[in-house]
Amino acid sequence: MIYAQVAYAPRTVTPINASAAKLIGMMMNHRGGKRILMWTACLAHFLICGIVFSVSSGASGQKNFAERWNPTRVPPGVTFVGDKVCAECHEGKAASQARSSMGMAMESIKDSKILTEHQKLAFRNGPYSYEITRKGDQSFYAVTDGKETISLPILFAFGQGKAGQTYVLQYDGAYYESLVSFYNETKGLDFTIGQTRDVPASLLGALGRRLSKSETLSCFGCHATGAVSGSSLHLDKLTLGVKCEACHGPGGGHVAAGKAGEPNAKLIFNPARLGGDELTQDFCAACHRGAGEFASLKGMGVNNVRFQPYRIFNSKCYSDDRRISCAACHDPHEPLNADAAYFDSKCMACHAAGGNTARAAAKPNAQASAPACRVETKNCASCHMPKVELTGAHFKFTDHYIRVVRPNEPYQN
Numbered sequence: 001m002i003y004a005q006v007a008y009a010p011r012t013v014t015p016i017n018a019s020a021a022k023l024i025g026m027m028m029n030h031r032g033g034k035r036i037l038m039w040t041a042c043l044a045h046f047l048i049c050g051i052v053f054s055v056s057s058g059a060s061g062q063k064n065f066a067e068r069w070n071p072t073r074v075p076p077g078v079t080f081v082g083d084k085v086c087a088e089c090h091e092g093k094a095a096s097q098a099r100s101s102m103g104m105a106m107e108s109i110k111d112s113k114i115l116t117e118h119q120k121l122a123f124r125n126g127p128y129s130y131e132i133t134r135k136g137d138q139s140f141y142a143v144t145d146g147k148e149t150i151s152l153p154i155l156f157a158f159g160q161g162k163a164g165q166t167y168v169l170q171y172d173g174a175y176y177e178s179l180v181s182f183y184n185e186t187k188g189l190d191f192t193i194g195q196t197r198d199v200p201a202s203l204l205g206a207l208g209r210r211l212s213k214s215e216t217l218s219c220f221g222c223h224a225t226g227a228v229s230g231s232s233l234h235l236d237k238l239t240l241g242v243k244c245e246a247c248h249g250p251g252g253g254h255v256a257a258g259k260a261g262e263p264n265a266k267l268i269f270n271p272a273r274l275g276g277d278e279l280t281q282d283f284c285a286a287c288h289r290g291a292g293e294f295a296s297l298k299g300m301g302v303n304n305v306r307f308q309p310y311r312i313f314n315s316k317c318y319s320d321d322r323r324i325s326c327a328a329c330h331d332p333h334e335p336l337n338a339d340a341a342y343f344d345s346k347c348m349a350c351h352a353a354g355g356n357t358a359r360a361a362a363k364p365n366a367q368a369s370a371p372a373c374r375v376e377t378k379n380c381a382s383c384h385m386p387k388v389e390l391t392g393a394h395f396k397f398t399d400h401y402i403r404v405v406r407p408n409e410p411y412q413n
Contacts, residue, residue: 076230
C-alpha cells in the first residue's frame with residue numbers, strides 16, 4: 001500500500017524489543033568470535049526479558065488500557081465513543097487532528113477527493129486493462145483480459161493522496177489490495193508498492209493481492225479507528241482514519257467521569273507518559289514499524305526508508321531522550337509541516353552552540369547536548385535527513401536515519 005506517513009507491509013517475524021535489535025545489529029557487523037558469543041548471551045537475556053515484558057504488559061493492558069495501550073492490539077469487547085464525543089471537550093485538537101495525515105489515513109469513496117476529481121483512470125499491463133470509473137457517489141475498479149471482466153465497487157481508499165492512494169476491494173468473500181494505485185505525482189495509475197510488476201497469470205491475479213486475515217486486521221487497524229476488536233474485523237463500527245481513540249484508547253469511562261465532575265485524567269491513555277524509546281519503538285512503531293522488526297526490515301533494502309522508527313533507531317543520536325522521539329518533531333494533532341526550516345529548533349534542542357554531551361552529562365539533572373553543525377545553522381533536515389525516491393513510488397520519502405550524508409554514498413541500510 002502507499003500513503004503519506006504509514007506504510008504497511010506483511011509482517012513475517014515476531015517483533016523483539018529495541019535493545020535486542022540493537023544487539024543483533026552489533027553482532028551482524030562484528031567478526032570477533034568471542035565477542036559474538038558474548039553478544040549471543042546478552043541477546044538471550046534481552047529476548048527472555050522481552051518475552052516476559054510482552055506477556056505481562058499484554059495482560060495488564062487487557063485489565064487497564066489507560067495504563068498500557070497498543071493501537072494494534074485492541075481487546076475484544078471494547079467500545080469507542082467516537083471523535084465527536086471527544087471534540088465536546090477537546091474541540092481544537094479534534095478539529096486539527098482530523099486534518100492530519102493520520103486523521104485522513106482512510107477515506108470514504110463518496111468523499112474521496114481523488115476519485116471525485118478523476119472520473120476515469122486507466123492503466124494497462126500486458127493483456128490486462130484497468131479502469132477506475134466514477135458513477136454518482138461510487139467508484140468502480142475493473143480489470144479485463146479482453147474476454148472476461150471483473151468489476152467491483154471500491155470499498156475504501158487508503159491514504160489521502162499526498163504520495164498516492166490504494167484501494168481495498170472485496171471479491172468472493174475475501175479482501176484484496178488493488179494491483180494498481182493512484183499516484184499524485186503522475187495523476188494516474190501505476191503498480192501498488194509491494195505488488196509484483198510482472199504480468200499476472202490469471203484475471204484474478206490481475207485484480208490484486210488477496211489479503212490474509214492478519215493483513216486485513218493490520219490494514220484496518222492502522223488506517224481506521226474502532227474497526228478491529230480482538231481478532232475480529234467490525235466494519236460496521238469503523239471510523240475513517242486514525243482518530244482520538246486509536247491512540248488514546250476507548251474514552252467511555254474518561255468521558256463519563258468528566259461529565260460527573262470527577263477526576264478522569266487517569267482513565268484515558270496518554271502517550272506523553274511514555275519515555276522516548278518506548279514512544280518511538282513500541283507505540284508509534286505499532287503501525288510505522290520499528291527496530292523490533294530488525295531482520296525483516298533490514299532485508300528490504302531501500303524500501304525500508306518508509307518505516308521511520310526503524311530508520312531513526314540507526315541514528316547515532318538516537319536514545320531514550322524524548323527530544324529525539326517521534327512526537328518531538330511531529331505533533332500527531334496537527335497536519336504535517338513540510339518546511340525544513342520548521343525542524344531547525346528541534347535539532348537545536350540538542351545541538352546548541354558550544355554543546356558538549358560529556359560535559360552536560362557530568363552536571364546533575366542536566367540534559368545532554370551536542371555540538372552545533374560546523375557547516376550550517378539552518379535547514380538541518382535537508383542535509384542530515386535526505387529524501388529518497390523509491391523506484392515506481394513516484395514520491396520522495398524523508399530518510400529518518402539522521403547522519404552526516406556523504407555525496408553519492410549508497411543507501412545506508
